[in-house]
Amino acid sequence: MTYLRALGRAGALAVFALLSWVDVLVELIAFALLCVGLVFFLGPAVEWARGRSRVARTLAARWCDVEIAPPYRPEPPEPVRERDGWYRDGNQLYKRAFWIRWQHRLTWALEDPAAGREFTWQLVNPLVTLLLPVAVLLGGSTVLRGYGHWTRWWLGPRPPVEARKNRLHRHVEALGHQGGIFALSVVQLIFSLPQLVLMVGFPPLAVPVVLWTRSITDTLRREAGNWTGVRIARPYLPPPGLPVPRPDGLYQVGKQLHEEPFWPVQHARTRWVLRDRATWRDLAGAVLGTLVSFVLLLPSIALVTRGLLGLVTLWVWRPFVSSPVTWWPFPEVSTHLGAAAQTPVALAMVVAGLAPAPWLARQQARFARVWLGPTEATRLAARVERLKQTRTDVTVTQAAELRRIERDLHDGIQSRLVAMGMKLGAVEALVDTDPAAAKRLAAELRTASSEALTELRVLIRGIHPPVLSERGLLDAVRALALDSPLKTEVTGSLPGRVEEPVEACTYFAVSELLGNAAKHGSKRASIEVDFADGQLTVVVTDDGPGGAVPARGSGLRGIERRLGAFDGRLTLTSPIGGPTRAMVEITCQLDREPSSPRTSTSSETA
Template identity: 40%
Template structure:
């Protein structure tokens, strides 16, 4: 606990992170020598043998070994740098034969990036190793110089570290002032070394993620697959909600209406007054069912949004909110219909949260365009404390926006106010 009370500059030299990064840079040099030899041998031997059939399997085998070395490097970055890099896309073979697997390895961009990493990482590893070891050893040696100076062989005339010497004179660190100055210089080097190590390992992180991780295209495909799953789940949930609303609402009322009209038909001849009363009750049920159907249709896609755009649709949503809401829409034109619908339902759900949970007196809705982005902001003066936690409404909104490359930002300190900002692509 005492370590955490120290300033970051004084704490860094003895933190575990610094020692892990130093160990990473020490290991980089021998491993990079092996990877460089492997990569150069693979490239030169495989290219030289391409005039025969042997060059193709040799090159593919070398690339496969490079991929295995990349797995080791990702594990090393994960354990020592706490830097997690996903595995690259596998080399998928179209068939099950050996030639299909060889062709898959040769056509995989990840295989060639691993080969490139083995070649370009060696010069950097040499530089980083030299800088790290120099600053580390000189810093700690100078800082602790007064503690180990006694080990110097005084009996042969060496009273300290000699900085300079020739036939006429020499400069030796042996006085008390020189000892103190040496320790101060060592302390400065010790304090600056962790930040130098972090800068060096930052470059290693870039190399590992850029050359040993998945390509941007593969990452984008994986992201789109995830977003597609979110969209499918959301659509299924919406269908279940519509089915439940129809079953429990309008359908139940229509069944009751049919029963009332049947009873009224039976009483029409014998009890006209009772039949009239049943018809009047059925008329009320019809009005209620129609209102529920209108609300359900509005929840699917409101006609006012299609006909008049976001300004009118959001004004209608604000009018139904339990607190006064000011709506300001400043759009030069209408965005894509899908984006417009997502914007509408985002503001609708945020205003529902204001009505149910915020305990606010007022709320504000602002919509505007910036470049190729549509921005929405809903603010309230309520109690705050809103968090996009797992399973919550804000989390679901964030997933919906992410499915179209949108972003949801929540600023809701305890005590309020709450500001929720959404960014959507325009895509008109």
């Protein structure tokens, strides 16, 4: 009876698994609609497919005795209405919360690592479960438990630890990255064609199309960096500022005068887009990048596909047919011995296709960087514009810091010193007539001087913490970790002492990031400190709810302004549901003795 029940469950699982291909078809249709501008279908399609996965986890628990927890990130919080009645998302205001809610849920569904595993499971699982009844006939009910573990590997939670990936996983993932880069290149090419037509025939109408197409190219740059480690910076020139009117109040464009700034603004934007070399390099990169990606991807896909089809033909299709099968380009196979002899060839083809996949993916990204990355002239122009912006921010920040120090000295230390001077005068008057009262005042003076010294030390610590001068940046960051309410781990090493201004800037940036993490409900954080190729990099990661936007937080904006003085950069990755990853990068030099060797520090404060 148990044997028949296991066989029935295997058949039911096989039939249920075929429905996953319906989910795949729906998701592909929704993605195609997204590519043509219909953006409201992909998110619901992904969430609808999750219902099938939820049923699969339930069946695995009931029939296979394998409990599987949901692997998804926490759902995004509901938008909060501000006091003025508007809903805010970054720098955009909305009267209703529908668009913000939909956008956050789409980001939450697509950026969750479980979404990619789930889609792959939907493709592969029906092929596996078709063999499940046969496997139960041969192996009994224990096969169902193995299928439960298979399901948990795909649909269960996984720790996000890169080091746990084995070599096969990394090579299969790299093959997927090759396909992803090729797919993004194809999408970029498709949308570049109408862009080219408008740029040649209707230049004023080309500006919004070019700017929208740049978002697709930016996606290719970002994902190529995430997948292969080859970073591709944005090469575009900064947008033009608002036109300046003449003394008579009119706006001049060539020999034409305008009363309103609308047409001068449109003219400046059109010139900005069409005269930017990066715009034309994007078009060339779309064509050449697609061609190169196809050439690099084709051998890997051909070998892996041919090898897998050979294995299926030899061991899945052949046992169910009476006549010999042909595994092109190899001879006909009719016996198990012949299939066993051809199996190493099929495996060798799969290995030959997977082995160069990581290297080929990096070559695709490097070729994309040649055409989609900045040239030396673009880097110089962007640097000049950035320095113009940061110069103003630095001036304002320094003035505000000086006012703060002046206010703290005036309201704190100065008032205490004035009071101490008045008490000293009273002591001088009472020392001969009332020695006891003079002694009491002297004791109060001693207490007041101690408090003034403590307050002065706190003020100095806010300007430049002594631990930086005494121990260096790495030990100062460890001291921050020990004082933080989060359970914080610090790893990294510095081959020398960093310049003092850079040390102070990085210290206060890390302090602000840890404070933000604690304020928004994080429990754990990690800090990685590294120095390579003349660049100091500090990465702060926390397990908070995510959704951080620099434009909405004065603390993050303060970090950006502080880094701007050193031409530094804050890169924030904070998907809805977390985790939040903030990377601080500053170009600097090492100028003093080495700091502490690579260690790992953990702290936990109740």
